[in-house]
Amino acid sequence: MAAVQFGIIACSSVARRRFLPALKLASGAQLARIGSRDAVKAEAFAREFSCPKHGSYEAVLADPQINAVYISTPPTLHAEWVHIAAAAGKHILCEKPSFGSGDEARKAVAACRAAGVRLFEGYAFKYHPQHALVHSLIAAGRIGTPRFFSAEFTYPRPPANDMRLKPELAGGVFHDSAGYPVAAALMQIPSASVSVQCEQSRDAATGVDDSVAITLKFSGGEIAHLYAAFGVNYRSRYAVAGTSGRIEVERAFAVPTDKPAAVTIETDSGVEKLMVEPADQFRLMIEDFCATISSSVAANNNFESDLLRLQSVMDAAARSAREKRSVEIEKL
Numbered sequence: 001m002a003a004v005q006f007g008i009i010a011c012s013s014v015a016r017r018r019f020l021p022a023l024k025l026a027s028g029a030q031l032a033r034i035g036s037r038d039a040v041k042a043e044a045f046a047r048e049f050s051c052p053k054h055g056s057y058e059a060v061l062a063d064p065q066i067n068a069v070y071i072s073t074p075p076t077l078h079a080e081w082v083h084i085a086a087a088a089g090k091h092i093l094c095e096k097p098s099f100g101s102g103d104e105a106r107k108a109v110a111a112c113r114a115a116g117v118r119l120f121e122g123y124a125f126k127y128h129p130q131h132a133l134v135h136s137l138i139a140a141g142r143i144g145t146p147r148f149f150s151a152e153f154t155y156p157r158p159p160a161n162d163m164r165l166k167p168e169l170a171g172g173v174f175h176d177s178a179g180y181p182v183a184a185a186l187m188q189i190p191s192a193s194v195s196v197q198c199e200q201s202r203d204a205a206t207g208v209d210d211s212v213a214i215t216l217k218f219s220g221g222e223i224a225h226l227y228a229a230f231g232v233n234y235r236s237r238y239a240v241a242g243t244s245g246r247i248e249v250e251r252a253f254a255v256p257t258d259k260p261a262a263v264t265i266e267t268d269s270g271v272e273k274l275m276v277e278p279a280d281q282f283r284l285m286i287e288d289f290c291a292t293i294s295s296s297v298a299a300n301n302n303f304e305s306d307l308l309r310l311q312s313v314m315d316a317a318a319r320s321a322r323e324k325r326s327v328e329i330e331k332l
C-alpha cells in the first residue's frame with residue numbers, strides 16, 4: 001500500500017518536538033510538504049526534517065500529492081483549517097483540543113463526512129500500550145467492577161508569551177488540558193457518562209482559568225474525580241478503583257519515548273508492578289491513522305464518534321462551570 005503523504009499546517013512546538021520526529025519513523029506515512037505562515041520558518045523545518053517541499057498553508061492544501069494534513073495551529077483556528085482542509089479533500093489529524101464546542105465539532109464532522117475524509121483528534125496519549133494493558137486488566141475482572149476513577153494532569157505555569165496564558169487564543173487549562181483526564185476516564189470506564197459538575201479557578205494576572213476540578217458520573221454508578229491545573233507541581237497519573245482491587249498509571253499523558261511505563265495493580269493477593277516497554281505514542285497514533293484512512297473498510301475506527309463523545313462531556317463541563325450546577329451530558 002502506498003504511504004500516506006502528509007502536509008503540515010503550522011510549524012508548532014509540538015510538531016517539531018513530537019509529531020515530525022514520529023512521522024519520520026512511522027510506517028505507512030511520508031512527510032511531503034511543510035506549511036507555515038512564515039516562509040523562512042517553513043524552509044527551516046523542511047531542512048531539519050528533510051522534507052522536499054515547503055510553503056504556505058494554502059500551498060499544502062493545493063498540493064495534489066498530499067492525502068492528509070496535520071493541523072497544530074492554536075486551537076481557536078482548528079475549526080477554520082479543518083473545514084478548509086476537508087473542502088480540499090484531505091484527511092485530517094487535528095491536534096487536541098480540536099474544537100471549542102459541540103456545535104463546532106458536529107459541523108466539522110459533518111463537513112468531513114460530506115467530503116469523504118476522516119477526522120481524528122490528536123490525543124496521542126491514548127496510543128501508549130499501557131492504556132490497553134489497563135483496559136485488558138479491567139476487562140479480565142482483575143479489580144472486580146470499576147467504581148471510581150481519579151486523574152490528575154498538572155504542570156508548572158507556562159512562560160509569559162505562551163498561548164495557554166492568552167484569553168484571545170482561548171487559553172486556560174480547561175481548554176488546553178482538562179480533555180486528557182476526561183478522555184482517560186471515558187477510555188477506561190465502560191459505562192456511558194451521564195452528568196458532570198465542574199469548578200474552575202482563575203489566574204489573577206491573565207484571567208484565564210488555571211485549575212479545573214471535574215466530577216463525572218456514569219450510568220453504572222461509577223464516579224470520576226478529575227483535576228487539571230497549571231502552576232502546580234508536575235503530575236500526570238490516573239487510577240481505577242474496583243470492588244476488589246486498584247490499578248494505577250504513574251505517567252499517563254506524556255510519556256518519554258525512551259522510558260518504560262509502569263502500571264501497578266493492587267489486589268488482596270498483593271501489589272504487582274507491570275512494566276511496559278518504551279513506546280512512541282505519536283508514532284503509534286500516526287500509524288493507526290494511516291492504516292485507517294488507507295483501509296477499504298468504510299469505518300474501522302471510531303475517530304469521529306470518540307471526538308464527539310469527548311466534546312459532549314467538555315461542553316456539559318463548561319456549562320456546569322458557568323451555571324454553577326451539575327449538568328446532564330447530551331446523549332449522542
Ligand SMILES: NC(=O)c1ccc[n+]([C@@H]2O[C@H](COP(=O)([O-])OP(=O)(O)OC[C@H]3O[C@@H](n4cnc5c(N)ncnc54)[C@H](OP(=O)(O)O)[C@@H]3O)[C@@H](O)[C@H]2O)c1
Pocket residue numbers: 010011012013014015035036037038041072073074075077095096097122123124163176
Ligand atoms: N498532543 C500533544 O501531546 C500536544 C502537546 C502540546 C501541544 N498540543 C496541541 O498542539 C497545538 C499547538 O500547540 P503548541 O504548543 O505546539 O503551539 P505553538 O508552538 O504556539 O504553535 C502554534 C503554531 O500555530 C501557527 N499559528 C497560526 N496562527 C497563529 C496565531 N494567530 N498565533 C500563533 N500561532 C499561530 C504558528 O505556526 P506557523 O507560524 O508556522 O504558521 C505557530 O507556531 C495546540 O492545539 C496544543 O493543545 C498537543
